[in-house]
Amino acid sequence: MTHDCSFLEALDLEDDQLSFAEGRRESHAADWGAEQRGRGVQPDAVVWPESTADVAAVLAAATDHGVPVTPYAAGSGLEGNAVPADGGISLDLTRLDDVIDYRPDDFQIDVGSGVIGSAVDEYVADDGLFFPPLPSSGDISTVGGMIATDASGMKTVRYGEVADWVLGLEAVLADGTIVQTGSRAVKTSSGYNLTDLIVGSEGTLAVITEATLELAGRPHQIRGGRAIFETLDDAAEAVFDAIRTDVDVARIELVDGLSARMANAYLDTDLPDAPMVFLEFHANHGVDEEIDLCRTIFEDHDVARFEMSDDDAEMDALWQARRELAYAVASYDPALEPLHPGDVTVPISRYPEIVNEAKRLGEAFDLLVPCFGHAGDGNLHYTVLVDPNDEAMxxxxxxxxxxxxxxxxDVGGTATGEHGIGQGKREYLEAEHGAGAVETMRRVKRALDPTGTLNPGKIFPETAQAALEQKRDRQE
Amino acid sequence: MTHDCSFLEALDLEDDQLSFAEGRRESHAADWGAEQRGRGVQPDAVVWPESTADVAAVLAAATDHGVPVTPYAAGSGLEGNAVPADGGISLDLTRLDDVIDYRPDDFQIDVGSGVIGSAVDEYVADDGLFFPPLPSSGDISTVGGMIATDASGMKTVRYGEVADWVLGLEAVLADGTIVQTGSRAVKTSSGYNLTDLIVGSEGTLAVITEATLELAGRPHQIRGGRAIFETLDDAAEAVFDAIRTDVDVARIELVDGLSARMANAYLDTDLPDAPMVFLEFHANHGVDEEIDLCRTIFEDHDVARFEMSDDDAEMDALWQARRELAYAVASYDPALEPLHPGDVTVPISRYPEIVNEAKRLGEAFDLLVPCFGHAGDGNLHYTVLVDPNDEAMxxxxxxxxxxxxxxxxDVGGTATGEHGIGQGKREYLEAEHGAGAVETMRRVKRALDPTGTLNPGKIFPETAQAALEQKRDRQE
Structure with a gap:
């Protein structure tokens, strides 16, 4: 589907803020997830706003002209969240990359939505502060993208997800209305919580232009290391037991034996091809006591090796297999490609069950399914590897x-812990939330974006085409 | 305004679930805030649902008949949040008081919205768990009420507000649609965050029937005590300095000299009538080091006394003035009555400024304005005492x-940190959030409750009467 976007030329934009060129359109056709699966869709035009006013002008005009707009930034989404599924305009927010205000005494920073996540960390480091929920893609992903998918990361087990660190937003509705949400006060009971409504809405309700983020003080004590188990069940039960015992851990990552084998092959290391748990502890006091508690629990689950360090280089070395895992999985067998990025999250008591089920299914289906994830949150990532030329596979x-x-x-979990629904998980929305909740979400969508301008074909199960027809019906 | 509520008799309710009696209507006319100001409004009928199905049936019928419904529970709100401003039905949720499911290994409990807050704490105590954001009224307020106003409490400085501990809700929309929100997974990026949209919406978007709450492990080390300062400025600056230095404190409550004088008079104690800071520390390790850090900071601000204990009875004694303060203020001068319950919250860096401003204004206006509050959150409660017979006063x-x-x-804060807007703070809504955000809130309200059935006359600045007229316009 193509849309006439020539109306953009009438807006007050510089030459380098608007392109209809094939190359620029192609570079905004997909995100990491969609690229992997060859599912990109070229937009008809790309616009690079340089201010909130630019965003408002583009949105108002696009809504007037019935042209869809899909926000785009780093393109690091894994579920096609930023694919312009119905064509139209790709709104590239990466130029909104200013630090607008920084208030270290309040542990707060206001940034444009195009600021890279790790740049926030760098900006505040000299004051001993950091942005705790940074996802693994934090060196690439933008603040706006992380907020739009309610991302989280390895440290979420201790510090929470991105939503927990967003105090307020500036965002623009489809009709160009500029909205300020939240407060600089750390708590408020004033009016509806529009901040958390927009967080995680994947650009379907509003385009985020600025964010007020909270920051945390860096802990005085950091220790990191690795535990190696005999069986996957031991490893998963050990994680559950540690979390249930309230061990204060800042990262606790499970890697299954198959993933370990892939890491060993990729890194040419001679660790056993055995399930591993990677750990990091943050504290201002008593970090060693907390590590001892964790070790005792892990010993109850027959841990084979438990290695911990307070030296940065040693910690890096102990974590190498986890850090390089994505590359190891991708390069394990040139004939195999990852199918979808699994991202289920379950209550921690069900974590051993879901981990074992993934392993059992891999064996039953005769497929390689390396599993890893932010175990302390009950978050399991699994990569199904298939030969794309083998239809049955x-x-x-x-x-x-x-x-x-x-x-x-079935066990009370979610289809996506941190990647969002995007295009990839839409079929599970109603199974997860029930008809009443999905209808309520639709009502909110229609209230804020009645013409369906923003990011059609995402979150809700109808296809982009069906959404478009609904929109036309409403307009007639 | 009265409404014919006889249609309720046709619903499948037991005799003791419905009343039109004057006494029952009067007992549902006001909450604590409205009572104080003689601003109650009798509902035309009171209904006590005993199930979610009851709630759905009443709401669907009321919406059909154009009769407003105002949720009611403990009546402990301070801003008229539960006053049936336009008459109609008071929906008393106190019978939804079952613990539905308890999963200690997951730190989760599912409760009916009528369960009293402190009952949650009692229920889970044997497992070493607690519900951290319990407000000071936790012995009286219900879980549903706390969620509806996004309440918080003394421990919010360390543990966050109620919103941070709600994983999911069951709620009923005005048309009777039952909605399940959230997940039992501790994080999710699936669909819109309806949980946090309903939290703090004061019964204007949906009626909460059940909640899934997260719980925390009780800390191994608890210490409590009190610091006494020479000047209010010293006390406020000391709090700011402690928070800015990231002191890990679990309660940090400011009480100004006037409040201290009232407490001394009420309790017949001989403490100085001086500004005080009440403290509690929670930790699993190193609590004494944290207290030492706090003491050092307080000494930089000329603290006169700094007393701390690990003995329950001693801690209670040290905290007595803070604990009894509300009664002390209310009984200080029989001729004076509290005007409104102040509940502003500001960024912590502006806390000394707002505290001093309140004191300065009290002197300038020649009024008694005792100030206290959850200082670590930047939350200031202030009570303006006036002779209700003195119009000028x-x-x-x-x-x-x-x-x-x-x-x-002006300094980036909020009109209400934890009490909600209710009737009392409506005039500040737009000044705080701006026109774009308030219009967006209205759109959400209209999308979820197009007939204006739920709790009219709250949050938005129009009067209940104007809201009703708008509703009639829409229906015609």
Whole structure:
């Protein structure tokens, strides 16, 4: 589907803020997830706003002309969240990259939505502060993108997800209305919580232009290391036991034996191809006592090795397999490609069950399914590897992928802990939330974006085309 | 305004679930705030639902008949949040008081919205767990009420507000649609965050029937005590300095010299009538080091006395003045009554400024304005005492009250940190959030409650009457 976007030329934009060129359109056709699966869709135009006023002008005009707008930034989403599924305008927010205000005494910073996540950390480091929920893609992803998907990261087990660190937003509705949400006060009971409504809405309700983020003080004590287990069940039960015992851990990452094998092959290391748990502890006092408590619990689950360090280089070395895992998985077998990025999250008491189920299904379907994830949150990432030329294998892979999502939902979990619904998880929305909640979400969507301008074809299960038809029906 | 509520008799309710009796209507006319100001409004009927299905049936029928419904529970709100401003039905949720499911391994409990806050704490105590954001009224207020106003309490400085501990809700929309929100997973990026949209919406978007709450492990080390300062400025600056230095404190409460004088008079104690800071520390390790850090900071601000204990009875004694303060203020002078309950919250760096401004205004207006509050959050409670028979004094009181709210807004704060907007703070909504955000809130309200059934006359600045007329316009 193509849309006539020539009306953009009438807006007050510089030449380098607007492009209809094939190359620029192609570079905004996909995100990491969609690219992997060859599912990009070229927008008809790309616009680079340099101010909130630019965003408002583009949105108001696009809504007037019935042209969809899909926000875009780093393109590091994994569920096609930034794919312009119905064409139209890709709104590239990366030039909104200013630090607008910084208030270290209040642990607060106001940034443009195009600021890279790790740049926030760098900006505040000299004051001993950091932005705790930074995802693993923090060196690439923008603040706006992280907020739009309610991302989280390895340290979420101790510090919470991105939503927990957003005090307020500036955002623009589809009709160009500029909205300020939240407060600089750390708590408020005033009016509806529009901040958390926009967080995680994947650009379907509003375009985020600025964010007020909270920061944390860096802990005085940091220790990191690795535990190696005999069996996957031991490792998963050990994690559950540590979390249930309220061990104060800042990262606790599970890597299954298959992933360990891939890491060993990639890194040419001679660690056992065994399940591992990577750990980091943050504290101002008593970090060693907390590590001892964790070690005692892990010993109850027959931990084979438990290595911990307070030296940065040693910690890096102990974490190497986890850090390089994504590359190890991607390069393990040139004939195999990842199918979808699994991201289920379950209550921690069900974590051993979901981990074992993923392993069992891999064996039953005769597929390689390396599993890893932010175990302390109950978050399991699993990558189904298939030969894209083998139709039967792809079909088995799809079936396996879905079986794990459905099991997660059965035990009270979520189809996506941190990647968002995007295009990839839409079919699970109603199974997870029920008809009443999904209808309520639709009402909110229609209230804030009645013409369906913003990011069509995402979150809700109808196709982009069906959404477009609904929009036309409403307009007639 | 009265409404014919006889349609309720056709619903499937037991005799003791419905009353039109004057006494029952009068007992649902006001909450603590409205009572104080003689601003109750009798509902035309009171209904006590005993199930979610009851709530859905009443709401659907009321919406059909154009009759407003105002949720009611403990009646402990301070801003008229539960006053049936336009008459109609008072929906008393106190019978939804079951613990539905308890999962200690997941630190989760599912409760009916009518469960009393402190009952949650009692229920989970044997497992070493507690519900951290319990407000000071936790022995009286219900879980649903706390969620509806996004309440918080003394421990919010360390643990966050109620919103931070609600994983999911069951709620009913005005048309009777039952909605399940959230997940039992501790994080999710799936769909819109309806949980946090309903939290703090004061029963204007949906009626909360159940909540899934997160729980925390009780800390191994608890210490409590009191610091006494020479001047209010010293006390406020000391709090700011402690928070800015990231002292890990679990309660940090400021009480000004006037409040201290009232407490001394009420309790017949001989403490100085001087500004005090009440403290509690929670930790699993190193609590004494944290107290030492705090003491050092307080000494930089000329603290006169710094007393701390690890003995429960001693801690209670040290905290007595703070604990009994509300009674002390209320009984200080029989001729004077509290005007409104001030609840501004500002960024912590502006806390000394707002505290001093409140004191200065009290002197300038020649009024008694005892100030106290959850200082670590930047939350200041102030009580303007006036002789209700002295019109000029009441007018000065109103002016002073408003001046503090406006100053709080000027420095980036909020008109209400934890009490909600209710009836009392509506005029500040747009000044705090701006026209774009308030219009967005209205759109959400219209989307979820197009007939204006739920709790009219709250949050938005129009009067209940105007809201009703708008509703009639829409229906015609």
């Amino acid at each position: 792809v079909e088995r892979g799809e079936e396996l992928y879905a079986a794990i999502v459905n099991r997660a939902l | 009441v007018e000065r009181g109103e002016e002073l009250y408003a001046a503090i709210v406006n100053r709080a807004l």
